[in-house]
Amino acid sequence: DAxxxxxxxxxxxxxxxxxxxxxxxxxGHDRMYWYRQDPGLGLRLIYYSFDVKDINKGExxxxxxxxxQAQAKFSLSLESAIPNQTALYFCxxxxxxxxxxxxxxxxxxxxxxx
Amino acid sequence: xxxxxxxxxxxxxxxxxxxxxxxxxxNSASQSFFWYRQDCRKEPKLLMSVxxxxxxxxRFTAQLNRASQYISLLIRDSKLSDSATYLCVVQYNFxxxxxxxxxxxxxxx
Numbered sequence: 749d750a751x752x753x754x755x756x757x758x759x760x761x762x763x764x765x766x767x768x769x770x771x772x773x774x775x776g777h778d779r780m781y782w783y784r785q786d787p788g789l790g791l792r793l794i795y796y797s798f799d800v801k802d803i804n805k806g807e808x809x810x811x812x813x814x815x816x817q818a819q820a821k822f823s824l825s826l827e828s829a830i831p832n833q834t835a836l837y838f839c840x841x842x843x844x845x846x847x848x849x850x851x852x853x854x855x856x857x858x859x860x861x862x
Numbered sequence: 863x864x865x866x867x868x869x870x871x872x873x874x875x876x877x878x879x880x881x882x883x884x885x886x887x888x889n890s891a892s893q894s895f896f897w898y899r900q901d902c903r904k905e906p907k908l909l910m911s912v913x914x915x916x917x918x919x920x921r922f923t924a925q926l927n928r929a930s931q932y933i934s935l936l937i938r939d940s941k942l943s944d945s946a947t948y949l950c951v952v953q954y955n956f957x958x959x960x961x962x963x964x965x966x967x968x969x970x971x
Binding site for chain 2: 781783788789790791792793796806836838840842849850851852853854855856858
């Protein structure tokens with residue numbers, strides 16, 4: 749099983765619908781992130797959380813919200829989906845212990861808003 | 863100005879070739895540096911961390927030049943399986959990660 753699991757893996761939704769993307773991890777990391785990836789633009793940070801009580805906006809948070817339900821779970825919501833939110837979404841985790849600070853990614857959620 | 867900039871490529875090279883990618887970053891306070899590999903429609907995966915002294919892992923060599931704020935990745939004896947997009951990543955204060963848009967490598971027989 750993957751250490752960072754995203755659900756769903758693929759989703760097609762209609763404009764105006766609310767949708768939630770979920771992320772869970774078994775790595776025990778305190779830090780979790782949501783990114784979106786668009787062709788030619790790389791990964792852009794939507795929201796990040798350094799622990800359950802800490803939520804921070806990233807560079808493109810408008811139209812999104814998040815919830816850190818537990819250390820292992822971090823969900824991303826699109827309150828009212830619009831077509832330009834069609835993208836590949838990645839959840840990631842990282843840690844600050846032991847000197848290894850790299851990010852570990854989930855397998856991604858491909859979201860299409862029609 | 864982007865935090866991290868990379869040449870998008872694509873780099874089209876024959877098997878066995880040596881290929882080098884460069885990446886520049888804008889924040890001189892950056893502390894951690896990485897190269898990630900991303901296959902089409904897959905998640906990015908860590909290829910190697912980049913240290914000030916430079917580091918090597920098999921056919922892959924990474925270098926960091928703090929004075930000029932650039933990072934390089936050298937791939938020797940390219941394999942077909944090296945075809946992917948390579949992402950340059952910097953991190954400030956063990957905080958957020960900033961990604962380059964990636965450099966696409968195509969290794970051809």
